[in-house]
Amino acid sequence: MDRIVITGGAPLSGVLPISGAKNAALPLMIASLLTGDTLELANVPRLADVQLLLRILGNHGVDHTVVGRRPGESAETGQTLRLCASTVIDTTAPYELVSRMRASFWVIAPLLARFGEARVSLPGGCAIGTRPVDLLIMALERLGAQIDIDAGYVVAKTPKGLKGAEIDFPKVTVSGTHVALMAAVLANGTTVIENAAREPEIVDVADCLVKMGAKITGAGTARIVIEGVPRLSGARHEVLPDRIETGTYAMAVAMAGGDVLLEGARAPLLQSVLDTLVAAGVTVEPTNEGIRVARNGAGIAPVDVTTEPFPGFPTDLQAQLMALMTRAEGASRIRETIFENRFMHVQELARLGAKIRLDGDVAIVEGVERLRGAPVMATDLRASVSLVIAGLAAEGETTINRVYHLDRGFEALEAKLTRCGAQVERVRG
Numbered sequence: 451m452d453r454i455v456i457t458g459g460a461p462l463s464g465v466l467p468i469s470g471a472k473n474a475a476l477p478l479m480i481a482s483l484l485t486g487d488t489l490e491l492a493n494v495p496r497l498a499d500v501q502l503l504l505r506i507l508g509n510h511g512v513d514h515t516v517v518g519r520r521p522g523e524s525a526e527t528g529q530t531l532r533l534c535a536s537t538v539i540d541t542t543a544p545y546e547l548v549s550r551m552r553a554s555f556w557v558i559a560p561l562l563a564r565f566g567e568a569r570v571s572l573p574g575g576c577a578i579g580t581r582p583v584d585l586l587i588m589a590l591e592r593l594g595a596q597i598d599i600d601a602g603y604v605v606a607k608t609p610k611g612l613k614g615a616e617i618d619f620p621k622v623t624v625s626g627t628h629v630a631l632m633a634a635v636l637a638n639g640t641t642v643i644e645n646a647a648r649e650p651e652i653v654d655v656a657d658c659l660v661k662m663g664a665k666i667t668g669a670g671t672a673r674i675v676i677e678g679v680p681r682l683s684g685a686r687h688e689v690l691p692d693r694i695e696t697g698t699y700a701m702a703v704a705m706a707g708g709d710v711l712l713e714g715a716r717a718p719l720l721q722s723v724l725d726t727l728v729a730a731g732v733t734v735e736p737t738n739e740g741i742r743v744a745r746n747g748a749g750i751a752p753v754d755v756t757t758e759p760f761p762g763f764p765t766d767l768q769a770q771l772m773a774l775m776t777r778a779e780g781a782s783r784i785r786e787t788i789f790e791n792r793f794m795h796v797q798e799l800a801r802l803g804a805k806i807r808l809d810g811d812v813a814i815v816e817g818v819e820r821l822r823g824a825p826v827m828a829t830d831l832r833a834s835v836s837l838v839i840a841g842l843a844a845e846g847e848t849t850i851n852r853v854y855h856l857d858r859g860f861e862a863l864e865a866k867l868t869r870c871g872a873q874v875e876r877v878r879g
């Protein structure tokens with residue numbers, strides 16, 4: 451298995467390109483099931499999750515081609531995919547594939563909306579929490595689907611087609627909102643989603659669906675209204691920049707010190723994160739090309755942060771912020787409210803010398819003078835990258851095992867960091 455070896459201590463400088471957002475690319479690819487025409491998606495990151503989803507869609511009969519490199523695309527960022535679901539041969543998504551990536555469960559919505567049936571494996575447990583799908587099922591039932599659970603599969607049918615309805619989510623859910631949206635666009639009549647997730651990735655998917663002929667208003671607010679249409683057509687759409695990758699590299703610069711332009715990043719996608727970094731004493735400057743992040747000499751000030759649905763501080767950056775705060779001048783308080791088991795990085799950061807105490811859903815991080823490199827491993831994507839951030843500031847060598855987690859969500863991580871002066875190497879094996 452591959453490992454990443456980091457020799458800490460080098461400041462970062464230069465230009466680091468930001469890739470397309472994984473969490474938008476995945477539902478956008480799934481939306482290709484809603485039409486028999488071609489959906490062309492640009493700026494799709496080259497990630498293990500994207501490759502796996504192509505396999506899952508291929509299993510349903512979706513053809514894909516990778517279009518030659520376009521202007522603005524490089525070996526490090528982005529590819530253009532053409533997806534065509536003109537002949538869907540199978541409406542079952544099997545356990546072997548769905549169990550490897552949660553978002554693949556969302557195929558249930560377009561399959562049901564377009565073909566009136568879907569049989570999709572329950573996604574199974576995951577390192578960061580139990581992550582049930584009850585609210586996704588509730589949304590589909592509200593739209594008139596009959597749902598049974600059979601041998602670990604969700605079997606959904608809608609013999610007379612889906613019907614528009616009011617869906618009021620008792621808690622904000624990104625997955626629930628994606629599923630409700632993708633089902634409602636082909637339903638008969640009007641659907642209103644209340645307490646909808648406002649994440650930028652929801653807006654990106656809604657924008658693409660509108661290009662495909664869907665009638666959607668209110669995406670990006672807590673109330674989305676969808677007027678169902680009988681069919682959707684093909685479209686071309688460019689995936690928005692990855693705000694989580696942006697925040698991750700901003701924290702890497704804050705940790706290592708230096709001055710880097712995060713090229714293509716958009717500040718409004720992560721204002722709460724940028725505000726936190728400014729509070730920590732980091733220089734953050736949105737420019738026409740992206741976001742400049744710098745820390746030259748100044749210490750890191752401790753912060754008090756709670757994870758929340760967008761526009762609050764994202765749970766997907768909680769581990770990275772915690773890594774940064776291990777070097778702060780004082781104690782930080784980080785509260786995780788989205789997932790009940792998302793502190794798996796704490797014991798690994800401790801191996802590098804971090805001082806972190808857990809009290810329920812709160813982590814109290816006592817900043818230390820120095821971290822020291824060590825072998826570490828993590829059980830999920832963002833926890834793994836928090837160890838990369840810590841490794842950049844640790845004395846000596848940090849070896850990160852289980853690199854497949856990083857490959858799920860960070861395109862060309864070593865190349866991007868190395869180009870900015872970090873000593874990061876992938877050891878194949």
Ligand SMILES: CC(=O)N[C@H]1[C@@H](OP(=O)(O)OP(=O)(O)OC[C@H]2O[C@@H](n3ccc(=O)[nH]c3=O)[C@H](O)[C@@H]2O)O[C@H](CO)[C@@H](O)[C@@H]1O
Pocket residue numbers: 473474476552553579580581582583584585586587621622623624625626759764765766788789790
């Ligand atoms: C591929 C993708 O986009 N993943 C993101 C998505 O995950 P995901 O879409 O799975 O996250 P949700 O917003 O749906 O989950 C939020 C909370 O609601 C709970 N819940 C969710 C659905 C349900 O039916 N019942 C239920 O109780 C979850 O367990 C969790 O505690 O949003 C999360 C929150 O921003 C991010 O961390 C993930 O990176």
Ligand SMILES: C=C(OP(=O)(O)O)C(=O)O
Pocket residue numbers: 473551552553576766831832859
């Ligand atoms: C938790 C994440 O992804 P997923 O929902 O695919 O597990 C993530 O992107 O941090």
